[in-house]
Amino acid sequence: METFTVPVGISNRHIHLSQDHIEALFGKGYTLTKMKDLSQPGQYACEETVSITGPKGTISGVRVLGPARKASQVELAGTDTFKVGLKPPVRDSGKIEGTPGIDVEGPKGRVHLDQGVIVAARHLHMTPEDAEKHSVKDGDHIQAIVPGPRGGIMGQVLVRISPDYALDLHVDTDEGNAFSLVNGQQIEVCKATE
C-alpha cells in the first residue's frame, strides 16, 4: 500500500461572503482587509469577524475568509452546530443546496442567509503535479493515518486537484482535536483499500 506524506491544516469555524453581503454587513463599497495568507494560494484570513445566530444561540467573532465568493457559506465544526441549534450536513465546499440558513451580523448591518451552513467534509488539496506523482485523481477518496495515543484512520478524505492549490489536508477543529492533531503536522495518507 503506497503512502505519502501531507501537512494537516485545521480549520476553525469561518465564513465566506459574497460582495453583496460584505457591503450589507460592513458598509457600502467595503472591501475585506487581509490579516494573513492561508495555505491555499490567494486565500486569506481577514481582520473582519461577524456574529452568527441560529435558533439556539449566537457565536461571535467568526472569522471572515477572503476573497469574496459568489455565494456566502458558513463552515462550522459539529461542536458549533449544537451552540447555534442547527443540523447542517457534511458537505464539500460550494455544495450548499438544501443546507440550513443563519442570521449574520456585522458592524454595519445584518443579513439572513437562506442557505449556506455546512460542516466541511475533510479533503486534501493537491496540485496536478502532486496528484500525478501519487497516482490519485480529483474526486478520489483516500485515508489519512494518524499516529499517537488518539491515533486512527480518517476515511473518506476527498481529493481535490487544481493548479491553484497547495498540498494540504483540511480538517475541522473537531477532527483535529479528536485525533490530537496540530496545525502543520505531517501525516501519511494512502488510497482506500475498501
Add this chain to the structure above:
Amino acid sequence: METFTVPVGISNRHIHLSQDHIEALFGKGYTLTKMKDLSQPGQYACEETVSITGPKGTISGVRVLGPARKASQVELAGTDTFKVGLKPPVRDSGKIEGTPGIDVEGPKGRVHLDQGVIVAARHLHMTPEDAEKHSVKDGDHIQAIVPGPRGGIMGQVLVRISPDYALDLHVDTDEGNAFSLVNGQQIEVCKATE
C-alpha cells in the same frame, strides 16, 4: 478479524467532585441531586453545575457527575481546552498526577484544583462476561470501526473491565462530532492488528 458490536456514549465536558469540594462549592453538608442515570451502573448526571476558569476564559454550566469521588477531576474535550487556555494531557480517568489545575466556582463558593484537568482517553466499558465472550482483557487496546461519510477507525480504545460496568464505548464530543456519531449508536470494534 473477529468484530463485535458496542453502543457509543458521547461524554460532554463534566466534573467529578470530592465531598469536600461539593461542600465548598454548594454549602456545608450538601449532597448532590441526581438528574438522570448514566450508562454505567451507579453513575449519574446531577442537577448541579459549576463554572470553571483557566488562564484564558471561563466555561459555565459544566455538569457535575455523581456520586462523589475521592479526588475531583475535570474532563474536557480538546475544543474546551482552547477556551480555558489549558493543555491537559489525554489520560485515563483517575490518572491525574501532573495534570493542570483549574478554578471551580459554585453557588456557595469556589475552590482551586491543583490538578485534575484531563482530556479523557476513549475507552470501552465491559463486564467480565462480555470480555470473556469476546476474548479481550482489561488494559487491551482495540479499534472502533465507524461507517459513513465521516467514517474511519478510532485506534487505541482502552478496554476497562469490571462487574460494575455496562457495555459502552465512551468518546468525547470532539470524537463524536469528528466521526458524526450519535449517542447510543451501535458500532463495530475489533482487536488491533498492529
